[in-house]
Amino acid sequence: MKIGIIGAGNIGSALAGHFRKLQHTVLIANSRGPETLSQVERATGAVPVAISDAAKRVDLLVIAIPMKSVPLLPKDLLSELPPSSPIIDTGNYYPLRDGVIPEIERGVIESEWTSLVLGRRVVKAFNNIVADSLLHKGLPKGSKGRIALPVSGDDIKSKQMVTALLDRVGFDAVDAGPLSESWRYQPGTPAYCPDPTIEQLRKLLQRAKRDKAPGNRDQAAKIMAKLPPGFPPQELVRVARLSAGLDIFKPRNWIAALHLGLAALRA
Numbered sequence: 001m002k003i004g005i006i007g008a009g010n011i012g013s014a015l016a017g018h019f020r021k022l023q024h025t026v027l028i029a030n031s032r033g034p035e036t037l038s039q040v041e042r043a044t045g046a047v048p049v050a051i052s053d054a055a056k057r058v059d060l061l062v063i064a065i066p067m068k069s070v071p072l073l074p075k076d077l078l079s080e081l082p083p084s085s086p087i088i089d090t091g092n093y094y095p096l097r098d099g100v101i102p103e104i105e106r107g108v109i110e111s112e113w114t115s116l117v118l119g120r121r122v123v124k125a126f127n128n129i130v131a132d133s134l135l136h137k138g139l140p141k142g143s144k145g146r147i148a149l150p151v152s153g154d155d156i157k158s159k160q161m162v163t164a165l166l167d168r169v170g171f172d173a174v175d176a177g178p179l180s181e182s183w184r185y186q187p188g189t190p191a192y193c194p195d196p197t198i199e200q201l202r203k204l205l206q207r208a209k210r211d212k213a214p215g216n217r218d219q220a221a222k223i224m225a226k227l228p229p230g231f232p233p234q235e236l237v238r239v240a241r242l243s244a245g246l247d248i249f250k251p252r253n254w255i256a257a258l259h260l261g262l263a264a265l266r267a
């Protein structure tokens with residue numbers, strides 16, 4: 001496939017590397033121009049392009065940018081994106097980072113908002129795994145403990161394509177239903193970033209409480225903002241697992257929670 005990725009940060013470059021390993025052609029863009037992406041090119045093998053070229057006649061487009069940047073994308077960005085090419089939205093709404101987006105505050109589901117802004121359907125995927133796990137923790141199909149990720153969207157064919165891609169990248173997929181159900185793995189829900197197996201993920205999606213998620217998200221974001229730059233991402237996954245009620249008898253996870261608390265206190 002020819003895959004375009006908009007956003008060359010943690011998630012965009014992790015996906016670029018995976019897709020290149022699968023022999024896909026990958027075009028990658030940021031807001032500052034292809035000349036700023038030589039490091040990403042060297043690390044992943046993706047081809048840096050101007051943002052206006054990232055979505056031209058590609059088979060799949062990935063949007064991996066902060067949500068506040070979605071309305072800033074060029075208005076004609078999708079004019080040459082074939083109607084059959086899915087768009088994956090990896091985005092998450094953090095008011096601390098993105099500022100207040102009134103529609104989302106009023107209850108519009110995050111990826112439905114992105115879809116409205118773009119004027120195209122999107123498939124929500126890869127938003128609830130930390131970049132470090134996405135980069136390093138994929139496993140072959142059938143492996144014990146393989147991480148599962150939810151996929152939601154309103155177009156069955158697009159979801160099938162994304163599900164197959166996820167599998168090749170190293171993750172099981174759970175069909176989380178239409179995009180309107182994707183709140184079940186937005187920030188602040190139990191399914192957000194605990195690296196669950198497929199059985200665990202199915203239960204976590206069912207346990208999500210929509211009214212509780214924004215409060216949980218904001219509390220977590222305040223703590224995250226206090227962490228020192230190199231705080232180990234896998235410690236965050238351990239704490240996410242504890243918060244989701246997974247591995248509560250593993251001392252290592254409680255130690256991670258202690259590290260997190262101490263790091264936040266020291267800040």
Ligand SMILES: NC(=O)c1ccc[n+]([C@@H]2O[C@H](COP(=O)([O-])OP(=O)(O)OC[C@H]3O[C@@H](n4cnc5c(N)ncnc54)[C@H](OP(=O)(O)O)[C@@H]3O)[C@@H](O)[C@H]2O)c1
Binds near residue numbers: 065129
């Ligand atoms: N980090 C994670 O572990 C993680 C996990 C799952 C999902 N997510 C979500 O995925 C999205 C991306 O996260 P990230 O961590 O990859 O972010 P990041 O590391 O901050 O990278 C963001 C990328 O988006 C680009 N960008 C920003 N505004 C743009 C615009 N208007 N046009 C084109 N490119 C633009 C940036 O390029 P410039 O520097 O040129 O602006 C940068 O390459 C966010 O919504 C995040 O919440 C993150």
